[in-house]
Each structure stands twice: as C-alpha cells, then as structure tokens.
Amino acid sequence: MVSTVAQSLLAWYAKHARDLPWRRQRDPYAVWVSEVMLQQTRVETVIPYYSRWMERFPTVEALAAASRDEVLGTWEGLGYYRRAHNLHQAAHMLVTEYGGKLPGEVDKLRRLPGIGPYTAAAIAAIAFNRDVVALDGNLRRVISRLIDLPIDPRSPEGESQLRSWALGELPSGRSSTFNQALMDLGAMVCVPRIPDCVTCPLAQFCLAFQRDVQDARPVRTQRRPIPHITAAAAVLRRGEQVFIGRRPEGVLLGGLWEFPGGRLEPGESLETCLRREIGEELSVEVEVSAKLGIFNHTYTHFHVTVHAFECELKGEEPQALEHSEVRWVSPENLEEYPMGKVDRAIARTILEHAGRPSVSG
DNA sequence: AAAGCGTGGGC
C-alpha cells in the first residue's frame, strides 16, 4: 500500500528529478563518492570535482592504488579534507575485506571511516534500494514542515519523530526513489528561505503551510560568534627552492602542505611571532625580510589574516618537529602539492614574484 | 554532547 503522500511525491519526482552525474547509473562506488562529496557541500560545487574524481579513480581499486597527494590534489578546494583521507582509507579496507565491493548493509557501511548514519543510509537506500531513511538536511527541513515539528530536528526527540514519520510513508521496495525525491523536493521547492509552497506537491499534507509557519520551520539553533585571529607565515628560501611542510592528519587542513608559521599571540609583533613559530616547528633561526602579502580567509569557526614574509635561514637545516614531512621544492612545482586556500594564494604570489603569471584568477 | 572541521555563494 503506497501512501497518498508517497504517491504525490513520486509523481512529482517522475517529472522534476534533477539529472545529476551520479544518477546516470547505480554503481555503489559512484553513489558513495557523490554522497561523501555532498556532505555540507552544494551540488553545483560538487559536480566538477565528482567528474574529475571518477575520471582519475573510476573504481575502488583505482582509488586504493592512488597516492595520498593524488587523492588530496583531486580534492583540493572542496574542503573538509578528512573526507578525502577517509575515502582513501576506506578504499583500502574495501579491497582487503570486501573484494573491492561496497556492502549493502547499513551496519557494515557504518564501520567504514567517513561513513556516518546519513551516508550509510543513503548508500543502502540509493544504491541498494534498502528500506531505510537517509535523514539529511533536506529531509529534516521538509519533514519538519510537513509535521510542523516545534523542536530542534537534530535533538534525539526531533530526530525520532522525523524518522518515524518517514518510515511510515516510505513505500517498501521504492526506497531509492523515495529518498531522492524528498531530497530534490527540499533542494528545489521546500528550500530554506522562501519555500515555493504554491507549486509544492505536498502542500495539501503540510501542517506548517496550513498554519502559515513554514518560515519558522525547522526551528533554528543558536550559533556562537566566530573569532578573528592574526597569523604569520614564512617563505624560506634555499637558492631557487622554497620550503613546505605537510600538516599532520586529524587537524585543520590535515595532510595538506603549507608554508610554516603560526598564530600571533597577544602583544607579540609579527616578526617575533614568526621567529618563535619557526623555532618551535623547525628548530631553526631565521631573519625576517620582505613582506610578501596579506591574506584573509574565513574557516568554519574563525576568520584569519595571514601576513606572509620572505625569510632567510641562518645555517642549519629545518627539522620536521610538527610536520609529518618537509620538503624543498621549486616554485614551479608547488602546484603538485595539495594546499588549502591561503597557502595556495601564497604559492601563487611566489610564482608571480618569479615573473610567472598564475594559471588562473 | 558540544566543538572542530573548508569553501563558495546568496542576500
């Protein structure tokens, strides 16, 4: 028995489903890659990354065989770099434990790094058509409005109400379509701001619409203000080469390469900061010379202003005290080393100073 | 269980 809600939803989806690259086949690997890329990331942003990724790593085996820098380099710019690291790790596990095939069971999927409750359910539903609910931001918003949920949809109680509603409406054996239809409805009609209730196929079932409180659903939780910090970075030179280090795993921008440096402490000058940081990280003394530039950036939970300086080494060789790996590289080769936004901007500036225009803006 | 973890786009 298919509920009226499901009937209306699936009829709408039959006409309006988005044509997305990862929907053109039902390869579990492709579904997995797309789901991980889509975590906290817009569809339009993901599409070009997804295409490049599937070209370079078309199978679990190809991904497992790739180098860390190939993987991170393909991911560069997408953010939340632990996702790429986890994808790589999970590919190794899949090759050794599952013959390179993704399992279709939620509990087995959950054991792979980077696969949480949502992604496990999404793969099980979309790729294997299992009768499970993949509760993402879209479904939380759509269902919060349908049932006029007056509490935080991420709280245990809110989550439980959303899930039991969805399970009750889910047409058995059509889970793949049902879940994706709710996501598309959330992405195109039941959008966060100014939902298009006039064209919504579920308006007749929507309690928030009937009560005209759709703008107040889902209920929002408060966020904390984010601080602003100042930092200094050093471009150490040895002849034509410059110094970079790889950030350790599990920290901000883990696994990516960077120019050494760090956060300015209260009352400290930029020069003192840089000499202190280089001493702590690399156990060498430097002389701070020309300023290369000032770079602003916003991360998830703080803003930063980075002052980059050319620095001269006094004799000794830098030690990798806080980096997992360090290297002297020619500026024209910097591109091969995956970096976050700020360090990539510094790298481009170095190239410009060397009289080579950056590749793109 | 609250906080850390990127980036780009819309208004």
Add this chain to the structure above:
DNA sequence: TGCCCAAGCTT
C-alpha cells in the same frame, strides 16, 4: 558587509 547556509562525521 557579515551572516547563513549546503546531501555530516568524529571525538
């Protein structure tokens, strides 16, 4: 401009 958001996971 500054803030909010966009298919979450981990500790």
